[in-house]
C-alpha cells in the first residue's frame with residue numbers, strides 16, 4: 001500500500017508542533033509519546049517553565065548520568081562493542097537492545113536525570129551568545145543553506161557548532177526544516193553521526209547546537225585544502241564510517257531516518273581522519289508503518305547526488321541515500337565533484353565518466369591524481385567503483401542496503417591491508433601519479449575485472 005504525504009518534512013504523527021507565542025510544544029500523538037517516553041514529557045514540562053526562551057529539546061547531559069555512560073562506546077572502541085559483528089556498528093540506543101530490555105538504560109533514557117535548573121542554565125540564550133562571542137565573525141566557521149555556523153564553547157567546556165538560521169529568510173518552509181532537523185537529530189547517537197546537543201527558538205532566532213567537528217569537511221580534504229592527501233586506506237575508513245552512520249539512521253533509529261542530503265560537504269572529518277555524517281536539515285523520518293514501502297515528498301537534496309527514481313516518482317526510500325552514497329564513493333575515488341561544469345561534455349557528469357572508465361578497464365584513469373598508484377590501491381579503487389555502480393543502479397530494488405555497502409567496504413579495506421603488507425611498498429604504479437594512460441591501464445584491467 002502506498003502512502004502519500006503532505007510536503008511537510010516529518011510524518012504528521014511525529015511532528016512536534018511548536019507555538020512560539022505560548023511556548024507550548026505539543027504533538028498529535030502526545031499521549032502516546034508520553035507513555036512511550038516519560039522522559040520527553042518531563043523535558044517538555046521543564047521547557048514550559050523557561051520564560052521568553054522556548055526550549056525545544058536538549059540533550060547531552062550524559063556526564064551527570066553515570067548509568068547512561070555505561071552504554072557509551074569508548075573512543076578507542078571507535079566502531080565496535082564486545083560481541084558485535086565487526087560489519088555493523090551502532091553504539092548506545094540500538095533499537096533491538098531497547099526493545100529487548102526496557103529496564104536497561106539506553107541513551108534516550110537519560111532524560112529524567114536532567115536537572116531542570118541546570119537545563120534552564122544550559123539553555124539560556126545568553127550562554128550561547130557568550131559561547132560564540134555574540135556571534136562574532138571571528139567565530140564564524142561556515143555558511144550553509146540554513147544559515148551561518150559559529151564555533152563556541154559552553155560553560156561545561158563542550159566545544160559546539162551553533163547553526164543560526166537566516167532570520168531574513170525565515171518562513172514556514174524553513175520552520176518545518178528547522179523542526180525536522182531537531183527531531184531527527186534528537187533521535188540519534190552514534191560515533192559516525194554528528195551529535196546533537198540542543199536547540200533554541202526565540203523570536204526570530206533559531207539556533208541548533210551540535211558537536212563541533214574540528215577538521216573540516218570531506219570535500220575540503222578531497223580538494224586538498226585541509227590535508228595534503230587522503231590515501232586509499234583513509235578514504236576507505238571514511239567511507240566505512242559514513243556507511244555505518246547511515247546504516248544506523250536507516251536501521252537502528254525508530255522510526256528510521258532517511259538523511260536525504262548525503263554529500264561530501266555534509267561529511268565532517270575528525271583530527272584522526274574519521275568521518276561524522278552531519279546536517280540533517282533535510283532528513284525525513286521514514287515510514288513507520290511496515291506496510292508502507294516509501295513516503296512521498298517534495299524533492300530535497302543537492303544536484304548531482306539526487307536519486308533519479310526519486311526525482312521521477314517523488315517517492316523517497318532509504319535507497320535514495322544509497323544512491324547519493326554511490327555518488328559520494330565515486331567522488332572519493334576520483335576526487336572530482338559530481339558535476340564538473342568546466343570539463344568537456346563527456347567528463348562533466350563524474351559518475352558517468354568514472355563508470356565508463358570502469359567498464360573499459362581504465363580504473364587508473366578515473367583514479368584521483370592525489371592517490372598513489374599501486375597494484376593494491378588500483379584494485380581497491382576498482383572494487384569501490386563497482387560497489388558505487390551497484391549503488392547507482394537506476395532501480396532502487398537493485399541497489400544494496402547501506403549495511404551491505406559497509407560490509408563490502410570492510411572487505412575491500414581488509415583485502416587492501418592484506419595486499420599492501422604482502423607487496424613491496426614500491427610498485428610500477430607507485431610513481432605514476434600523473435601519468436595515468438597507456439600500458440598502465442591495460443595492466444590495471446587484470447586487477448579490476450576479477
Ligand SMILES: Nc1ncnc2c1ncn2[C@@H]1O[C@H](COP(=O)(O)OP(=O)(O)OP(=O)(O)O)[C@@H](O)[C@H]1O
Nearest residue numbers: 141142143144145146149161210211212213265279
Ligand atoms: N558540527 C560542525 N562542526 C564544525 N564545522 C561545521 C559543523 N557544521 C557545519 N560546519 C561548517 O559550516 C559549514 C556550513 O555548514 P551547513 O551544514 O550549514 O551547510 P552545508 O552543509 O555546507 O550546505 P547546505 O546547507 O547546502 O547543506 C560546513 O561546510 C562546515 O565547514
